[in-house]
Amino acid sequence: MESEPHNKKRSWKPGTMIYPLPAVIVTCGPSVEDSNMLTVAWVGTTNTDPAMCYISIRPERHSYQIIKDQMEFTINLTTDSMARQTDWAGVRSGKDYDKWKETGLTPVAGMMVRCPYIDESPLSVECKVTAIIPLGSHHMFLAKVVNVLADERYIDPATDCFDLGSAGLLNYTHGHYYRQGEEIGRFGFSVKKSKK
């Protein structure tokens, strides 16, 4: 077994360097009229069954207290056509702006939570908070997924499969936003027998 490095690695101080991450817009608040949004990249899936996820938010963010009071939020996936709005909703605060009006995004009444979801998002995930874990700069909201709202534009009518790969999802990597590139393979492709 070889353990001599070929590639020169530089040892850095600890930092947040796990990428690419989804740049999602989290919506919150008790109604369409009284709601806010903020962009989050500290987000992910934590459990398959039951489906669970998390978002981490700084307590000083305007949405923090809204989510803490209501214990619900919605994760809205974003696409390259929503990149400017996604960035803006992460930089600006709901204290200073009506973010729906400024971004032009459309709130729609939630199904299983009171928070509205974003009509333009290809997929929205409605969540109920199960625990809030203070970690330092951020508090982690662990949550159970209670509903998924999927845009029928990306459902193939022939197969009924949802093709999230064709939605043009946005990712966030170390301070930059990127488009989704081309597909390399399906899960399990490395052990599939060749058709040739």
Place this chain on the structure above:
Amino acid sequence: MESEPHNKKRSWKPGTMIYPLPAVIVTCGPSVEDSNMLTVAWVGTTNTDPAMCYISIRPERHSYQIIKDQMEFTINLTTDSMARQTDWAGVRSGKDYDKWKETGLTPVAGMMVRCPYIDESPLSVECKVTAIIPLGSHHMFLAKVVNVLADERYIDPATDCFDLGSAGLLNYTHGHYYRQGEEIGRFGFSVKKSKK
């Protein structure tokens, strides 16, 4: 404010639909000679200061007990040139294979943890577990980042900036692997004044 949906959304049962996610290879074990790897997409950053992250693993995975015993692991980012190995290390088990030998990936002795990191990875994140939270199918390992090892190939000698965007990072989206696409903008681009 408009709240009538333009896009027809279908309400699904709850599921794990937050994408794109990084497809990372987690390495674990007390030494180069006695180590394993597994591929994880349930991974992310949970806190900025101090830098913290998580991975979620099924208890039946071979690496689960290794990480639980040692309370350390390393997250290795993957690129399109590592796609086949990344998929394979997620499908197969260290119970049945020497994954280093089978993938041809090169283990290098860790710096701040005992687990080796993957030489071919553009960036490795050494982590110490702070809590294990059982959630159902998976247990979440919350961890503190103790070191980052960055490949100097991606550090611009002129600016000393690390360009992770040029590494060809892999992402995992709803059962498929994708390449990184082109850059759309930097964080904050939506509020920058135009240079024109």
